[in-house]
Amino acid sequence: MSDDGLIKVKYVQRQKAADGSDLLYFRKGGYREGPLKAAFGTQALQDEVKLILDRIAKVELANSTPRPGTVGGMLKAYRKSSEFLTLAQITRSGYDDYIEEQIADIGDVLLGEVTRSWIIGLRDAWALRGHNAANKRMQVLKNALAPAILDEKDTRIDGDPFHKVAKVKRPHAAGEANPAWQDYEVTAAIEDAIARDTPGLARAIALGRYGGFRRGTICNLPLHARTKGYDKHGDPERRLYWLTEKRIVLADKREDARLIDVIARTPNRAFTVAYNANGMKWKERQLNQAIERLMDRLARAGKVRAATDEDGKVYCPLTIHGLRHARGVELALAGASDSEIMSQLEQTSEAAAKIYRRQANRRKLADAAQDKIDNVIEIQRRGKAKNAG
Known part of the structure; x- marks a missing residue:
C-alpha cells in the first residue's frame, strides 16, 4: 500500500x-x-x-498439457505406464529428459499425422545430435506410440510407421564405443588403485572384469551377495547371488578366483563390495569419473592404450562397460555357449552373446592366419640358414 x-x-x-x-x-x-x-x-x-x-x-x-490424440498425449501416458515404471531408475531418468524434450518439440502433432515419412524425417533431424542419442529418442517415441499402433480399433495411426525404419548407424570414424580391456590394462588399473589407497576402486574394476557386472550392479552389490556354497564334489566355494540392477536378473554363479584374490587383498570398508574414497557406495557417475581419471593418468604414463583428442590431449578410450565386454569375449574364447555367456552376464537375450562369439571367432581366425604366416617365415629362415651354411 x-x-x-x-x-x-x-x-x-x-x-x-x-x-x-x-x-x-x-x-x-x-x-x-x-x-x-x-x-x-x-x-x-x-x-x-x-x-x-x-x-x-x-x-x-x-x-x-498434451491433448488426447496427440504425440504429446501418448508420451505423457507412457510416462505413467507400468512398462515405464518398471524400467531401471537410471533408464527412467534418461527417458524422462527425452520425453520432456519431445512433448515440447512434437507434442502437438496429431496421431493421424504420424507416418513413416514423418518418422524418417524426425530420425534424420535427431541424427545430427549423434547416432546414440537419436536411436534412444526413437526408442522412447516408439514405446510411447506402441499402444495406438497395436490397437486394431484405433485407426488414428495408419499401420506401423516404424516398420523398416533403420536405426542411425554409428559413424565409421567413431571407432568402437566400449572397447574390451586387455589383461595388462586391467592389472595396471587394479594395482595402481591399490597403490594409491583406493581399494574400493580396485574392487569395482575387478567386479566388472571378473564378474562381468554392469555399472549399476558394481555400485550396489552388497557384501552379503558373496555367499558360501558347495561345488558338485561337496567342497566349499564362494558364490555371487544377487538380483542385478538393470534387468533384474538373478546372478547365481561361482566367484572367479581372480576376483576373490582382489577382494582378499583389499579391506571391507562399506556394506557394498566396492566403495568410494569415503567408504560409501559408489554413485554411477562418480564411478565413471574415477575410472576416467585413473585410466587417463595411466595412458599418459604409457601403461595402457592411449588416444589423442582434437586438442592434442592424451586420454584413454577405455570405459567401465568395456570391462564387461572383456569378460564376454573371454567367455566366448573359452568356448562358452550363448546360453552360458547369457547366464554369466545376466543377459535376457542372445544378441550380445552372439556378438561376443563373433568377436572371439574373428580373433581366433586372425591368430590362426598369423600362425600360418609365422610358419612360412620360419621355413624361409631355415632355408636361408641352410644355404648360407
Whole structure:
C-alpha cells in the first residue's frame, strides 16, 4: 500500500479518456485486457486483476498439457505406464529428459499425422545430435506410440510407421564405443588403485572384469551377495547371488578366483563390495569419473592404450562397460555357449552373446592366419640358414 492509502496493483496501467477520466488496463507480456471496472488503488481492482491472472494461468496450463490424440498425449501416458515404471531408475531418468524434450518439440502433432515419412524425417533431424542419442529418442517415441499402433480399433495411426525404419548407424570414424580391456590394462588399473589407497576402486574394476557386472550392479552389490556354497564334489566355494540392477536378473554363479584374490587383498570398508574414497557406495557417475581419471593418468604414463583428442590431449578410450565386454569375449574364447555367456552376464537375450562369439571367432581366425604366416617365415629362415651354411 502506498503512502496515500492506495493499494498498488501490478500489471495495471492508467490512460486518460477523452473526458479526462482514468481508464485502467491490464497488461502482462503480450496480453491486454480492459478497461477494468474497479477504481484505481482499491481492493476491488486487486481482486479483479487476480481473477484475470487465474484465468491466464488456466489457459497456459491447458496449452502446456498434451491433448488426447496427440504425440504429446501418448508420451505423457507412457510416462505413467507400468512398462515405464518398471524400467531401471537410471533408464527412467534418461527417458524422462527425452520425453520432456519431445512433448515440447512434437507434442502437438496429431496421431493421424504420424507416418513413416514423418518418422524418417524426425530420425534424420535427431541424427545430427549423434547416432546414440537419436536411436534412444526413437526408442522412447516408439514405446510411447506402441499402444495406438497395436490397437486394431484405433485407426488414428495408419499401420506401423516404424516398420523398416533403420536405426542411425554409428559413424565409421567413431571407432568402437566400449572397447574390451586387455589383461595388462586391467592389472595396471587394479594395482595402481591399490597403490594409491583406493581399494574400493580396485574392487569395482575387478567386479566388472571378473564378474562381468554392469555399472549399476558394481555400485550396489552388497557384501552379503558373496555367499558360501558347495561345488558338485561337496567342497566349499564362494558364490555371487544377487538380483542385478538393470534387468533384474538373478546372478547365481561361482566367484572367479581372480576376483576373490582382489577382494582378499583389499579391506571391507562399506556394506557394498566396492566403495568410494569415503567408504560409501559408489554413485554411477562418480564411478565413471574415477575410472576416467585413473585410466587417463595411466595412458599418459604409457601403461595402457592411449588416444589423442582434437586438442592434442592424451586420454584413454577405455570405459567401465568395456570391462564387461572383456569378460564376454573371454567367455566366448573359452568356448562358452550363448546360453552360458547369457547366464554369466545376466543377459535376457542372445544378441550380445552372439556378438561376443563373433568377436572371439574373428580373433581366433586372425591368430590362426598369423600362425600360418609365422610358419612360412620360419621355413624361409631355415632355408636361408641352410644355404648360407
